[in-house]
Amino acid sequence: xxxxxxxxxxxxxxxxxxxxxxxxxxxxxxxxxxxxxxxxxxxxxxxxxxxxxxxxxxxxxxxxxxxxxxxxxxxxxxxxxxxx
Numbered sequence: 001x002x003x004x005x006x007x008x009x010x011x012x013x014x015x016x017x018x019x020x021x022x023x024x025x026x027x028x029x030x031x032x033x034x035x036x037x038x039x040x041x042x043x044x045x046x047x048x049x050x051x052x053x054x055x056x057x058x059x060x061x062x063x064x065x066x067x068x069x070x071x072x073x074x075x076x077x078x079x080x081x082x083x084x
Contacts, residue, residue: 028084035079042072 046069048056058065 028082031079031083035076035083038072038076038079042069042074042076045069045072 045057046066049065049069054062054065058068061068
């Protein structure tokens with residue numbers, strides 16, 4: 001019986017090394033202070049509203065002062081999405 005030919009396999013060549021890309025990081029040092037400020041302003045707004053029985057911060061808004069306080073808190077969460 002004839003012997004089959006042996007095929008020579010090509011040597012393994014690793015894929016070319018990838019070039020490292022520079023990641024441009026922006027300075028986001030403003031995010032944490034602004035986020036905390038929004039949280040604290042919103043909390044203080046709601047606390048002052050309850051402690052003063054609705055006379056402060058703005059009497060004309062009435063119970064909408066709670067919405068304003070939660071708006072500041074929501075703004076803090078919105079700013080927190082920029083934190084890296």
